[in-house]
Amino acid sequence: MKTFLGHTATFLSILFLVVACGNSDDDVRFDLNNNELGLGENPDNCLNFEENNLVLSIQSQNAEPPAKVSILFRVTDNVGNPVAGLTADQFTVYEQGRNDDCFNVISSSESLARISPNAQVFSNNTFLVLDLSNSVLQNSLDELKTASASFVDNVMPQNETESVKMAIYWFDGEDQLHLLSELTPSITDLKTAINSITEDISADPSTDLYGAVIKSTDLAENLIRSNQSVIEATSVVIFTDGTDQASRYSESEALNKVNSANSNISFFTIGLGAEIDQQVLQDIGKTASVVASNKEELETTFNQISERVIERANSYYLFEYCTPKRDGSGENNLVIQLTDGARQGAVQTKFNASGFTGGCE
Known part of the structure; x- marks a missing residue:
């Protein structure tokens, strides 16, 4: 448990760098209905989120025992401009298991969300x-x-x-x-x-x-x-x-x-x-x-x-947390929601909890 940030709610890490004067960062044009969410997808309608004007594009994800879920994603506005400098308190994480009609907010104290080194990913x-x-x-x-x-x-x-x-x-x-x-x-x-x-x-x-x-x-x-x-x-x-x-x-x-x-x-x-x-x-x-x-x-x-x-x-972020889901729960849905002033965005993905037990190292 020494690698976790104790009982804090901090769970995001800015990785780093890009963009300039004159024209927008339009090398990636985002259309939320056109597969531009990386490995993710639009959140389930049961959450009743407002229209996305921020894009969380999942670059890589991994789930491994004892119960760790890791997701690397990039944040932009909906025309591709990078969004840097976000803080942990701007994000909310939701999970949906097989017994849940919709999604539940993940407890920060139970999940032991953390900042982790980015060099390996x-x-x-x-x-x-x-x-x-x-x-x-x-x-x-x-x-x-x-x-x-x-x-x-x-x-x-x-x-x-x-x-x-x-x-x-x-x-x-x-x-x-x-x-x-x-x-x-x-x-x-x-x-x-x-x-x-x-x-x-x-x-x-x-x-x-x-x-x-x-x-x-x-x-x-x-x-x-x-x-x-x-x-x-x-x-x-x-x-x-x-x-x-x-x-x-x-x-x-x-x-x-x-x-x-x-x-x-x-x-x-x-x-x-x-x-x-x-x-x-x-x-x-x-x-x-x-x-x-x-x-x-x-x-x-x-x-x-x-x-x-x-x-x-700096518009890349790494999120890692300990999920409360355990072996036998099968595939679980996960949503990361971002709020930045009047703007918001969210992305949905899934992970398999096979072999998951208690605690993370």
């Missing part, structure tokens, strides 16, 4: 992708390095954890996404890599923007597929000061790649100067897109995006 990664074409290297390299280092400081936790990592890549006119820093939890390693950028790093002065979008999306997809044991959320953050000049890939190819990507991948863009195509960058950065009119604004815009990255990851 959730991982957040960021790919920072920098345009190092000739125009950047000659005109705004120092400002870009300062802004990138600030981005790292903001997004990465000061105490290293394997559940939060970042990698840095760069592109120019070549048909290649160049690695600057491998995926790492180390702020020191990331900032050392940024400081290593020199004016002569690139051999091709052109800009293969669409190629960089396609390749960085593939990296994010491969990362999510490679680890099925945890929930992976990945942010792709692309900086550029211009438009695609290499013409190796088309705009439609890049946008199709973004729009068909895994729903746990977020896309952000940061533009600099007057030569960018803001509409293209907004379409690529469908989670959020910001623009710096001059190089002096770069650090501010990078910081804006870092806030949105953090906000998105």
Whole structure:
């Protein structure tokens, strides 16, 4: 019982990070009647809840003896904007067993609801992708390095954890996404890599923007597929000061790649100067897109995006509790309801209590 938070009612843990200025976090569009509740479904009508304007999307769930139920879910509004900073007292949990006509509120004292470490079930990664074409290297390299280092400081936790990592890549006119820093939890390693950028790093002065979008999306997809044991959320953050000049890939190819990507991948863009195509960058950065009119604004815009990255990851919550249901009760229904001011949302799922006995460890 030492891992439980005694007799408190605290049962939720914010995991972490995402989203930005300009446009909403619409990479996941939620329609409550269109299977957008993850592993969950709409609550039973017997509860008489009001219409949902918050969405609890179940990402992962598990039930294991002696009686522990664990659910990882994400909270957004009904157009996909993440909802971070929620507290335990905003949630109510209901169970329905075979002898219940409807649902009963779970007693916080009996359930020993708790906060648990997230590293074993959730991982957040960021790919920072920098345009190092000739125009950047000659005109705004120092400002870009300062802004990138600030981005790292903001997004990465000061105490290293394997559940939060970042990698840095760069592109120019070549048909290649160049690695600057491998995926790492180390702020020191990331900032050392940024400081290593020199004016002569690139051999091709052109800009293969669409190629960089396609390749960085593939990296994010491969990362999510490679680890099925945890929930992976990945942010792709692309900086550029211009438009695609290499013409190796088309705009439609890049946008199709973004729009068909895994729903746990977020896309952000940061533009600099007057030569960018803001509409293209907004379409690529469908989670959020910001623009710096001059190089002096770069650090501010990078910081804006870092806030949105953090906000998105903080919209994930882990709920664990000891159910009073026991072996022989079969499948039981579970509803988590959230109230946030005038807004509310709820999601229903089920768990099997086979082998459940008294107490949790």
